[in-house]
């Protein structure tokens with residue numbers, strides 16, 4: 001990239017992790033969010049994450065200070081005007097993302113790549129919101145971003161070969177392993193993962209086994225590092241349900257019907273770890 005400045009929109013769970021990995025790879029980062037308090041939380045999360053790396057001996061104190069110094073916050077998308085790449089990681093809501101992409105396209109040059117970290121919104125739809133849609137691409141990082149190896153790259157129908165080549169090379173530069181997929185609901189990651197989680201919920205719902213036993217079968221029998229129900233609690237049951245609903249709607253196939261137990265747990269506010277209760281109690 002000619003400019004080494006990258007914009008990240010959203011300072012939440014994913015945005016601050018993405019900002020951190022770019023800064024660790026030597027890029028200057030402008031992280032944008034709607035409020036100073038959101039930025040402060042994001043910057044604090046980055047400092048905590050880097051402190052853990054210093055404690056582990058992965059980074060020196062000086063390196064951590066240098067990495068933090070490369071990241072600045074902003075509450076104005078206009079401040080991203082000079083970025084060669086912007087990665088959007090704002091709240092998973094199509095209306096919010098449409099507003100962001102339209103505004104971004106009006107402040108950055110047509111050569112700036114606009115990537116989205118969306119888990120479920122069609123990249124082809126996102127690309128259609130902006131001028132020069134060939135510069136739009138999905139860059140789906142996994143949580144926690146500094147730890148997880150994969151970047152699922154999603155090509156919109158409009159994505160150019162040049163945009164794809166640049167994002168592929170950049171993902172390698174971040175130390176990640178990119179895998180490119182076409183744009184389809186759930187991409188590959190959630191298309192495969194969510195029905196497995198949903199099926200585990202059905203097995204529990206049908207009383208075939210306890211949550212612990214279902215997870216043990218998948219951990220010890222299939223070598224998964226974490227069972228599907230514990231993973232669902234980690235992701236958030238509301239997120240799992242909304243992705244199942246998207247798969248169901250997009251493919252119009254009953255095999256993606258959300259398990260009634262998942263629907264009930266979400267209705268009860270049992271969203272997993274973040275609410276203290278989901279398939280398990282925390």
Ligand SMILES: NC(=O)c1ccc[n+]([C@@H]2O[C@H](COP(=O)([O-])OP(=O)(O)OC[C@H]3O[C@@H](n4cnc5c(N)ncnc54)[C@H](O)[C@@H]3O)[C@@H](O)[C@H]2O)c1
Nearest residue numbers: 010011012013014015033034038089090091092118119143
């Ligand atoms: N959490 C995960 O495990 C995960 C994994 C992969 C992808 N994603 C995707 O990453 C994106 C972000 O998810 P998250 O978990 O970090 O959410 P989050 O709720 O932790 O953070 C979202 C941030 O976006 C900010 N935001 C909202 N509207 C904005 C706007 N107009 N301009 C700038 N910032 C705005 C919010 O203030 C918040 O700080 C979503 O698209 C989600 O689907 C999440």
